[in-house]
Amino acid sequence: MKKFAICLALVVVLGLAGAALAEEPIRIGVYLPLTGQNAFGGQLERDGILMGNKEKPEVLGRKIEVIVVDNKSDKVEAANAVVRLIEKEKVHAILGTYGSSLAMAGGEVSEKAGIPVLGTSCTNPLVTQGKKYYFRACYIDPLQGSAAAKFAMDVLGAKQAAVLKDVAQDYSVGLSAYFKRAFEAAGGQVVSDLNYQSGDQDFTAQLTTIIGQGAEVLFIPSYFAEGAIIIKQARELGGTFHIMGADAMDNPDMITIGGKDIEGFVYSTFPYAPDMPGMSEMAKTFTENWKVQFPDKDPNANSAIGYDSYMLLVDAIERAGSTDPEAITKALAETMNWEGVTGSTTINETHDAVKPVGFKRVEGGKQVYVGSVIPEM
Amino acid sequence: MAADKKTFLNLASVVLLGLFLWWAQGHLDGYKIQILNLVAINIILALSLNLIYGFTGLFSLGHAGFMAIGAYVSSLLILPAAQKATIFLLEPLVWPLSVLQAPFFVAVLAGGIAAALFGFLISFPVLRLGGDYLGIATLGFAEIVRVVGNNLSGITNGALGLKGIPNYANIGWNYGWCLFTLYFIARLVNSNFGNVLKAIRDDETAARAMGIDVLRCKVVSFTIGAFFAGVGGALLASLLTTIDPKMFLFLLTFNVLMIVVAGGLGSLSGTVISGIVITVLLEWLRFVENPVTIGSLSIPGIPGMRMVLFSLALLFIILFRREGIMGMKEITWDGLACACRRKGGDDRD
Numbered sequence: 001m002k003k004f005a006i007c008l009a010l011v012v013v014l015g016l017a018g019a020a021l022a023e024e025p026i027r028i029g030v031y032l033p034l035t036g037q038n039a040f041g042g043q044l045e046r047d048g049i050l051m052g053n054k055e056k057p058e059v060l061g062r063k064i065e066v067i068v069v070d071n072k073s074d075k076v077e078a079a080n081a082v083v084r085l086i087e088k089e090k091v092h093a094i095l096g097t098y099g100s101s102l103a104m105a106g107g108e109v110s111e112k113a114g115i116p117v118l119g120t121s122c123t124n125p126l127v128t129q130g131k132k133y134y135f136r137a138c139y140i141d142p143l144q145g146s147a148a149a150k151f152a153m154d155v156l157g158a159k160q161a162a163v164l165k166d167v168a169q170d171y172s173v174g175l176s177a178y179f180k181r182a183f184e185a186a187g188g189q190v191v192s193d194l195n196y197q198s199g200d201q202d203f204t205a206q207l208t209t210i211i212g213q214g215a216e217v218l219f220i221p222s223y224f225a226e227g228a229i230i231i232k233q234a235r236e237l238g239g240t241f242h243i244m245g246a247d248a249m250d251n252p253d254m255i256t257i258g259g260k261d262i263e264g265f266v267y268s269t270f271p272y273a274p275d276m277p278g279m280s281e282m283a284k285t286f287t288e289n290w291k292v293q294f295p296d297k298d299p300n301a302n303s304a305i306g307y308d309s310y311m312l313l314v315d316a317i318e319r320a321g322s323t324d325p326e327a328i329t330k331a332l333a334e335t336m337n338w339e340g341v342t343g344s345t346t347i348n349e350t351h352d353a354v355k356p357v358g359f360k361r362v363e364g365g366k367q368v369y370v371g372s373v374i375p376e377m
Numbered sequence: 378m379a380a381d382k383k384t385f386l387n388l389a390s391v392v393l394l395g396l397f398l399w400w401a402q403g404h405l406d407g408y409k410i411q412i413l414n415l416v417a418i419n420i421i422l423a424l425s426l427n428l429i430y431g432f433t434g435l436f437s438l439g440h441a442g443f444m445a446i447g448a449y450v451s452s453l454l455i456l457p458a459a460q461k462a463t464i465f466l467l468e469p470l471v472w473p474l475s476v477l478q479a480p481f482f483v484a485v486l487a488g489g490i491a492a493a494l495f496g497f498l499i500s501f502p503v504l505r506l507g508g509d510y511l512g513i514a515t516l517g518f519a520e521i522v523r524v525v526g527n528n529l530s531g532i533t534n535g536a537l538g539l540k541g542i543p544n545y546a547n548i549g550w551n552y553g554w555c556l557f558t559l560y561f562i563a564r565l566v567n568s569n570f571g572n573v574l575k576a577i578r579d580d581e582t583a584a585r586a587m588g589i590d591v592l593r594c595k596v597v598s599f600t601i602g603a604f605f606a607g608v609g610g611a612l613l614a615s616l617l618t619t620i621d622p623k624m625f626l627f628l629l630t631f632n633v634l635m636i637v638v639a640g641g642l643g644s645l646s647g648t649v650i651s652g653i654v655i656t657v658l659l660e661w662l663r664f665v666e667n668p669v670t671i672g673s674l675s676i677p678g679i680p681g682m683r684m685v686l687f688s689l690a691l692l693f694i695i696l697f698r699r700e701g702i703m704g705m706k707e708i709t710w711d712g713l714a715c716a717c718r719r720k721g722g723d724d725r726d
Binding site: 034035039043068072074076086104109126173174195 | 407411412415463464466467524527535536538540541544613616617618619620621622623624660663666680681684
């Protein structure tokens with residue numbers, strides 16, 4: 001009888017332990033700039049991630065718990081956020097962040113801890129360089145710069161380009177350099193390469209020079225607020241050249257700021273738009289669900305890349321068959337032709353996403369998807 | 378209390394701190410270690426600003442500039458040549474910086490000296506100004522450093538910044554420099570020269586009338602403060618392993634100034650206490666941004682809420698203790714002994 005009681009107790013204890021183990025959620029950490037200068041992008045990406053979690057709340061028969069930490073658009077906070085997620089929240093993997101400089105600070109911490117991170121929209125090539133555990137769901141600046149140069153030459157027919165960059169933003173400086181390199185390599189000529197500083201409001205000096213140089217296309221890798229002002233001033237000064245931008249311009253407020261002057265503006269972004277033709281089933285589902293959850297705001301490329309990052313990470317955990325960081329890392333590295341909202345994604349040997357670069361044009365006060373380019377780097 | 382007894386107690390405190398840090402290294406998780414490291418760096422930065430502002434009365438807002446100089450000089454000296462070649466994507470790093478490499482201690486020292494040199498050079502024109510004008514001039518200097526950092530891509534890599542800086546700034550280095558800073562500044566402010574600085578702070582005209590070379594003393598204080606700000610910047614760069622000019626905005630100076638004011642202008646003990654409290658509080662308050670579920674009611678987390686609470690805490694300090702946590706007072710062994718005796722007396726009553 002005593003033996004039976006002991007056996008029964010053991011069975012109960014083991015059963016409860018097993019149940020507890022099965023119940024233990026898979027924790028995914030998210031570090032994004034929810035306040036500070038990059039908050040507009042960080043908040044949209046967070047919304048996309050949380051929507052993904054709502055749609056797919058379980059993997060491997062376990063609940064997924066998403067822990068979001070604000071990095072305040074600050075390097076020190078970004079490093080602290082990643083350490084906190086790893087050490088205090090005991091996450092199995094991490095998503096983030098918007099902003100390459102923040103990703104670099106966080107990446108050093110995760111690398112040391114051996115926890116896989118999937119970057120959302122940190123496009124600087126240095127983010128994943130020499131890293132075993134850092135990946136990204138977005139393309140890198142050389143790819144985007146090359147695609148923009150290809151579009152400028154092949155679609156817009158431009159042979160002479162001008163570049164106006166924000167010398168204080170790593171994103172702007174890097175992207176403009178890659179555009180310039182690709183444009184010149186394709187036989188084009190960059191007639192003007194001018195600078196401004198974050199916070200500037202008057203761009204007439206630079207724009208007057210650009211108009212005088214006879215550029216056929218102006219490339220402005222700016223954030224949407226300053227970019228819209230540049231376009232407005234360029235048109236007011238009589239500039240008739242094409243104006244191109246990049247993914248940081250993909251914000252509905254750009255049209256509000258720029259008004260009618262922004263008509264015809266083209267920019268590269270992740271290949272997603274809520275009204276794009278030939279939309280995949282996943283993109284359709286995402287768009288419909290977004291409109292239900294956030295009826296007051298349109299989805300954009302940032303929310304789509306946030307959603308894709310979450311779904312791709314969950315898919316990697318599923319393929320890994322466990323929450324072991326090494327297994328997840330291996331699964332992420334083996335990602336091939338994964339179909340998401342922002343198109344097909346393959347993770348290459350440098351842990352960067354190889355995917356099409358989308359283009360949108362402002363037509364009739366709306367951001368219209370015009371197609372995508374798969375550039376050669 | 379006898380001097381040798383104080384020396385013994387000071388050494389015992391250092392040994393105890395060393396033992397705690399040794400224990401922490403082996404037993405605390407990376408998150409707490411990170412906070413401990415930031416505490417040390419923030420104390421260094423705040424002590425250096427307290428020397429300039431709290432003890433000499435120079436309202437300087439240029440600390441971020443000195444930190445940037447220290448961070449860049451030190452980082453360029455400890456970065457391996459191969460890493461330098463990799464990260465300078467737009468323009469190659471100028472010779473001899475491209476091949477130069479130094480041990481961490483030398484690099485931090487060089488960062489401090491470079492910052493001190495700039496502090497010395499700008500002090501002559503800037504320190505002729507006073508009050509708010511001095512604040513604006515030093516703020517201008519910090520902005521110039523940042524803008525130059527953005528544009529000198531052959532040295533600083535421009536807005537792309539430096540990445541992959543070796544992570545040498547561990548607890549040992551950070552607290553070693555922290556203790557040295559505290560010791561040096563404590564000895565300085567308690568010396569005759571320290572009394573001169575306090576005299577300048579309290580009444581510059583009277584100090585000048587007594588034959589004090591006010592400008593010279595201000596320059597020395599400003600230069601020493603700049604040196605330690607450079608050291609703090611160098612340690613921060615190595616701790617984070619990545620820097621760029623955007624990191625050294627006015628907000629960084631403001632964060633250091635906040636520690637100094639909250640601790641008490643002219644109090645080293647206050648600065649140390651405030652450095653610990655503010656650094657820990659900023660992280661500890663993160664819980665207020667987490668979503669809360671009470672039964673069926675779910676309250677979403679509000680990003681930035683901890684900064685609201687933190688600001689309220691600072692407001693509370695300023696309203697109810699305008700002079701800061703310690704005012705101008707210091708925690709001394711004599712004071713502690715006196716307090717213990719009083720406590721003992723109270724217990725016997």
